Amino acid sequence: MRQAPNGFLAAMVDALGPDGVVTDSDVMAPHLVDWMRRYHGDAIAVLRPADTEDVVRAMRVCHRFGVAVVAQGGNTGLVGGSVGTPGSVVLSTSRLNHLGPVDEEASQITVGAGATLDAVHVTAAHAGLRFPVDLAARGSATIGGMVATNAGGLSVLRFGPMRAQIGGIEAVLADGSVISHLQGLIKDNTGYDLVGLLCGSEGTLAVITAVRLRLVPLDGPHLTLAVGVERLSAALTLLRNVRAAGVVVDSAELIRRRGVELVAAHVGKTPPTALLAPFTLLLAVVAGETVHDRLATALETLKPGELIDSLVAETEASARELWAWRERHTESISAHGIPVKLDVSLPISRLAEFEAGIDALVDRAHPGCDVHVFGHLGDGNLHVNVLGVDGSGGADWTRVEDTILRRVVELGGSISAEHGIGRMKAPWLHLNRSPAELSAMRAIKRALDPTAILNPGVILGVEAVEP
Numbered sequence: 461m462r463q464a465p466n467g468f469l470a471a472m473v474d475a476l477g478p479d480g481v482v483t484d485s486d487v488m489a490p491h492l493v494d495w496m497r498r499y500h501g502d503a504i505a506v507l508r509p510a511d512t513e514d515v516v517r518a519m520r521v522c523h524r525f526g527v528a529v530v531a532q533g534g535n536t537g538l539v540g541g542s543v544g545t546p547g548s549v550v551l552s553t554s555r556l557n558h559l560g561p562v563d564e565e566a567s568q569i570t571v572g573a574g575a576t577l578d579a580v581h582v583t584a585a586h587a588g589l590r591f592p593v594d595l596a597a598r599g600s601a602t603i604g605g606m607v608a609t610n611a612g613g614l615s616v617l618r619f620g621p622m623r624a625q626i627g628g629i630e631a632v633l634a635d636g637s638v639i640s641h642l643q644g645l646i647k648d649n650t651g652y653d654l655v656g657l658l659c660g661s662e663g664t665l666a667v668i669t670a671v672r673l674r675l676v677p678l679d680g681p682h683l684t685l686a687v688g689v690e691r692l693s694a695a696l697t698l699l700r701n702v703r704a705a706g707v708v709v710d711s712a713e714l715i716r717r718r719g720v721e722l723v724a725a726h727v728g729k730t731p732p733t734a735l736l737a738p739f740t741l742l743l744a745v746v747a748g749e750t751v752h753d754r755l756a757t758a759l760e761t762l763k764p765g766e767l768i769d770s771l772v773a774e775t776e777a778s779a780r781e782l783w784a785w786r787e788r789h790t791e792s793i794s795a796h797g798i799p800v801k802l803d804v805s806l807p808i809s810r811l812a813e814f815e816a817g818i819d820a821l822v823d824r825a826h827p828g829c830d831v832h833v834f835g836h837l838g839d840g841n842l843h844v845n846v847l848g849v850d851g852s853g854g855a856d857w858t859r860v861e862d863t864i865l866r867r868v869v870e871l872g873g874s875i876s877a878e879h880g881i882g883r884m885k886a887p888w889l890h891l892n893r894s895p896a897e898l899s900a901m902r903a904i905k906r907a908l909d910p911t912a913i914l915n916p917g918v919i920l921g922v923e924a925v926e927p
């Protein structure tokens with residue numbers, strides 16, 4: 461472990477008080493390994509600021525001593541961006557977790573960066589409103605982390621990602637200055653969009669301390685159905701036809717039989733037969749009088765032999781059970797080891813082609829692997845998980861990642877749909893971004909963080925300046 465610069469810890473305790481600075485290695489340990497257990501970090505201390513003023517004081521000290529700062533929310537990120545690096549501090553937002561009140565007139569709420577997604581859902585629902593981003597890590601993922609990664613999740617198709625839900629942000633820059641724009645005005649064309657810039661910045665430009673979120677009306681019951689089909693292209697056709705029939709689709713997720721079998725083994729349950737088709741399209745749609753007829757009409761448009769089985773969840777409990785088959789993919793895969801985990805997006809027209817070739821592609825790069833593909837079908841977003849590659853992060857690992865990411869780009873896709881770049885994908889950012897774009901990004905980074913203390917190595921691979 462790299463030592464703290466002389467006087468740094470004393471200055472930090474002065475700034476945050478003893479409760480705000482953790483150096484006990486047992487307490488620090490969970491902050492220094494990522495959710496996948498792939499990235500093992502290191503840090504001088506874990507900081508636990510209680511409010512924005514604490515964050516300001518902490519950033520001033522770090523700036524003065526040249527100590528790198530890794531902001532951390534729920535530590536559920538999947539690209540290795542949230543664990544400390546040698547000589548850094550992890551700044552945990554766990555105490556910045558204030559909620560609301562809900563501004564019912566504006567349908568907005570201001571929350572601390574450390575508020576969990578779950579807590580925001582519950583608070584919004586009490587006011588008869590809904591925060592429309594949802595993802596399986598909802599119990600731990602924080603709003604700050606979700607803004608920093610521009611998280612997507614289950615309802616992007618209908619409501620867009622985090623970026624579309626933000627009415628304003630308060631954040632602390634590397635030198636301790638605060639940019640605060642939390643009014644939540646619907647129209648506000650006053651120069652550069654700093655809020656938009658921080659969304660997706662993965663802790664490299666500022667520490668987000670509070671966020672103004674837009675809420676939407678609760679729209680009554682949803683109907684969940686699973687449709688098992690022979691080919692991925694049939695799932696896409698069905699989704700298109702369901703939407704064309706006027707059904708409001710909240711989520712449209714794809715799972716494959718192989719993934720369902722893995723979940724079944726992990727949770728010790730037998731899946732319904734509709735989920736044992738080669739592909740299952742899971743849909744959550746807004747219920748209504750005519751919805752069953754509209755869905756039936758859409759199902760009839762499938763060619764003979766394409767539809768294998770379908771199942772409608774009749775109760776809320778059975779709907780939750782159906783969704784669990786999708787949501788428990790990530791943990792079921794992780795139970796078998798550390799996977800090569802890639803989150804990519806493709807033009808809808810190339811999705812089926814990509815999926816059809818993925819097993820052979822991976823097999824050529826590293827024979828004998830177990831490839832799991834699932835994801836947010838309506839967004840063209842597939843999660844590709846490869847189990848059975850030895851030596852996390854080694855040469856074989858990199859070859860598999862490189863092969864898949866280059867294929868994605870060849871088909872016109874993005875190497876990161878919603879998880880971000882982090883440390884994991886920094887070496888491949890140039891596949892999606894031109895030299896001019898990369899140099900504009902570096903210029904922004906230099907302007908806001910001239911000594912490169914904010915999350916070094918993430919996104920652009922910029923190294924921290926030695927103290």
Ligand SMILES: Cc1cc2nc3c(=O)[nH]c(=O)nc-3n(C[C@H](O)[C@H](O)[C@H](O)COP(=O)(O)OP(=O)(O)OC[C@H]3O[C@@H](n4cnc5c(N)ncnc54)[C@H](O)[C@@H]3O)c2cc1C
Nearest residue numbers: 533534535536537541602604605606608611612613663668
């Ligand atoms: C089971 C599971 C399911 C998931 N499903 C989805 C999904 O459907 N869609 C999706 O998009 N993601 C998904 N994720 C990934 C993850 O939940 C998201 O990336 C989430 O946004 C991370 O939030 P967090 O609070 O855990 O952030 P962390 O993991 O703590 O941090 C993530 C990044 O954000 C930065 N950061 C955190 N807080 C701040 C802050 N306050 N200010 C500045 N930077 C900050 C960190 O430095 C890091 O670079 C899933 C993860 C798991 C484990």
